[in-house]
Each structure stands twice: as structure tokens, then as C-alpha cells.
Amino acid sequence: MAQRFGGRYSPDSDVKPGGTPRKTQRLRVDPAGGRVNLMFVPPAVLAATSLVGGAGTLVLGLAGAFVLASGVWLLREGLLAEAEYHERKVARRPAWPRKIFAALLTGVGTAIAAYTSEPGIVAPVLFGAATTALHVAAFGIDPMKNKGMEGIDTFQQDRVARVVDEAEKLLTGMSQAILRAGDRRAEARLADFQDTARHLIRTVEEDPRDLTAARKYLVVYLRGAHDATVKFADLYARNHDDQARNDYLALLDDLDENFAARTAKSLLDDRSDLNVEIDVLRARLSREGVRLDQPTPANTKEDQ
Numbered sequence: 001m002a003q004r005f006g007g008r009y010s011p012d013s014d015v016k017p018g019g020t021p022r023k024t025q026r027l028r029v030d031p032a033g034g035r036v037n038l039m040f041v042p043p044a045v046l047a048a049t050s051l052v053g054g055a056g057t058l059v060l061g062l063a064g065a066f067v068l069a070s071g072v073w074l075l076r077e078g079l080l081a082e083a084e085y086h087e088r089k090v091a092r093r094p095a096w097p098r099k100i101f102a103a104l105l106t107g108v109g110t111a112i113a114a115y116t117s118e119p120g121i122v123a124p125v126l127f128g129a130a131t132t133a134l135h136v137a138a139f140g141i142d143p144m145k146n147k148g149m150e151g152i153d154t155f156q157q158d159r160v161a162r163v164v165d166e167a168e169k170l171l172t173g174m175s176q177a178i179l180r181a182g183d184r185r186a187e188a189r190l191a192d193f194q195d196t197a198r199h200l201i202r203t204v205e206e207d208p209r210d211l212t213a214a215r216k217y218l219v220v221y222l223r224g225a226h227d228a229t230v231k232f233a234d235l236y237a238r239n240h241d242d243q244a245r246n247d248y249l250a251l252l253d254d255l256d257e258n259f260a261a262r263t264a265k266s267l268l269d270d271r272s273d274l275n276v277e278i279d280v281l282r283a284r285l286s287r288e289g290v291r292l293d294q295p296t297p298a299n300t301k302e303d304q
Contacts, residue, residue, distance in 0.1 A: 031083035036076050039106075043068035046113050057116050064112030071105030071135075074098045078142055085143050088205060092161075097142040107132030160208045164201055167218040170226045171197060177226075180233040189249055190229065193256045197222065200263045207266070217262050225255055 043065040050061020078098030085094065111128030118124070171194050178190050197218075204214045232248040235241060 031079040036072065036079065039072040039075065040069065042113075043072070043109070046109075050116065053116070060112055060116045064109045064116070066109075067105050067112060068109035071102045071109060074105060075102035075135075075139060078102055079139070082143060085147065088147070088202060092146050093143045097144075099139055099142045100136075103132045103135040103139070103141075106135045160204055160211050163211065163215060163218050164205060167197070167201055167222050170222045174226050174229045177230045177233045181236040183236060183245060186232070186236075186245060186248060189252050193225075193252045193259070196256050196259045196263070200259050200266075203263050203266050214262060214266065217259060221255065221258070225251070 046061055046068065047065035050058050050065070053061065075098070078094070081094045081098060107128040110131040111124040114124040114127040174190060174194070178187050181187075200214060200217060204211055204218070228248065228251055232244060235244050236248075
């Protein structure tokens with residue numbers, strides 16, 4: 001179905017005269033893009049060429065194609081997990097090394113493919129080892145250590161992880177549901193709200209102490225926003241009710257402001273905690289006879 005494009009100067013623009021334009025949506029590059037899709041070509045070629053051989057060649061060829069395709073699927077998942085890891089300031093290493101297993105599966109699949117044309121042990125092993133090494137050189141390995149988690153309570157971090165996973169599922173469900181409405185303006189406004197919600201999620205991940213205050217937003221409010229998005233998408237897909245769209249956009253505006261305010265309060269509390277720590281440290285150093293505001297000898301000579 002054709003969709004009309006909108007923008008700042010379009011008749012249906014959601015920017016009112018004199019108002020503040022919506023924030024520009026941040027572009028995200030797909031970490032598992034064309035180069036990963038090209039990796040599906042070898043298993044497809046292997047499966048096709050195995051059809052012209054005998055029964056043994058057919059079985060080995062299909063088995064090799066399956067192993068190669070499994071390696072590509074693991075590679076895609078590993079790249080997505082790695083991108084998520086690098087995007088966050090505080091993150092745990094992936095639960096299991098998908099990219100390393102993808103390299104091993106690619107090597108095994110290549111060895112099987114080599115065995116179909118050159119039976120033996122040495123040649124398939126060499127081909128498999130070379131392919132594994134090239135795979136690691138091209139795509140690297142998984143992150144092997146946690147990032148930014150020094151001094152963080154792991155039990156509290158696990159509680160945060162469960163809440164974050166639920167929040168991310170709700171956000172993903174909202175993105176899938178809004179597509180049924182077929183309204184670009186609603187999709188763009190929802191994307192803006194999701195960016196604000198994810199900012200709050202990252203803030204809570206970096207400081208798990210904010211979980212108690214933010215749980216209502218990440219569980220209750222997001223659940224309500226998800227249900228409202230589903231109902232709006234179903235209603236608007238049937239009759240294109242402009243009033244329903246305006247009500248839904250107003251709801252997103254309210255949610256966006258509330259989530260942004262909660263995030264700002266969390267950051268303000270963090271700064272207040274830092275100021276308290278600095279004041280305590282200054283007082284302790286002062287009792288020890290150390291003054292932080294003492295001029296250095298070089299500065300004293302220059303002043304004279």
C-alpha cells in the first residue's frame with residue numbers, strides 16, 4: 001500500500017508553527033548486513049551441487065550445507081549481541097561465544113564439503129582449519145569480559161537484567177504492532193518515544209540503584225503503552241480514525257515527557273551523590289592536614 005511521505009514542511013507535519021521540531025531519529029547500522037547474507041551463498045551452492053552426485057555425496061553435501069548455514073545463523077546472532085555489548089556502557093559478556101562457535105561450524109562444514117570431492121583426512125582438515133582461521137580474521141571473536149561492572153552488585157544487576165529484558169520485549173512488540181496501522185507519523189512518534197525509553201533503560205543499567213524508582217516506568221507504563229499501541233493499530237487499520245490517532249499521539253507525548261523527566265531525575269540524583277562523595281573526601285583530607293586549594297610552589301613564585 002502506498003504511503004504519503006511527511007516532513008517538516010508537509011501539510012500533515014506534526015511540527016506546529018513556532019513549535020520545536022521532533023528530535024531526529026538516530027540511524028542504526030545493521031551489524032549483520034550484506035557480508036553476513038553473502039555467507040549463505042556457499043551452503044546454497046553446496047546443497048545444489050550435491051544433487052548431481054550419488055547417495056553418499058547427497059547426504060554429505062546436505063549435511064555440510066546445514067552445518068554451514070547453522071554457522072551463518074550463529075554469526076548473525078553473535079554480531080547482534082556484540083553490537084548490543086558495545087552500545088552499552090555497562091554490559092556483561094555474551095552468555096556463550098556465538099561467533100567462535102560460528103567459526104568452528106564454518107570450518108566443519110567446509111571440511112565436509114571438501115571431503116565430498118576429495119575423500120581423505122588431510123585435505124578436509126586443512127581446508128576446515130584454514131576456513132576457521134579466515135572466519136576469525138574476518139569477523140573476530142566474541143567479547144570475553146564484562147564491561148563497566150567493577151563494584152556493581154551482581155545480584156542487583158541480575159534483577160535489572162530481568163526488568164530490562166521485559167522492557168525490550170514490550171518495545172519490540174510495539175514496533176511490530178504499529179506497522180499494522182500503516183501510518184508513518186505514528187511510527188515516527190513511537191520511534192522517538194522508544195529512544196527516550198531506551199535512554200532510561202541504559203541509565204538504570206549503568207546504576208542499578210535506580211531500579212526501584214524506574215520499575216514502574218519500565219514495567220507498568222511500558223505495558224500500558226504496549227497495550228494501547230496494539231489497540232490503536234487494530235482500530236486505525238480498520239477505519240483510519242483521525243481522532244484515535246490524535247489521542248494516541250497525545251499519549252506518546254505524555255509518556256515521552258514522563259520518561260524523560262524520570263531519566264533526568266536519575267542523572268540529577270547521581271550528580272548529587274557525587275557531590276556528597278567529593279565533600280566527604282574533602283573533609284577527610286582536611287582532617288589529615290591536606291588542603292586541596294593550596295597554591296603550588298610554581299604558582300607562588302609566579303605571584304611574587
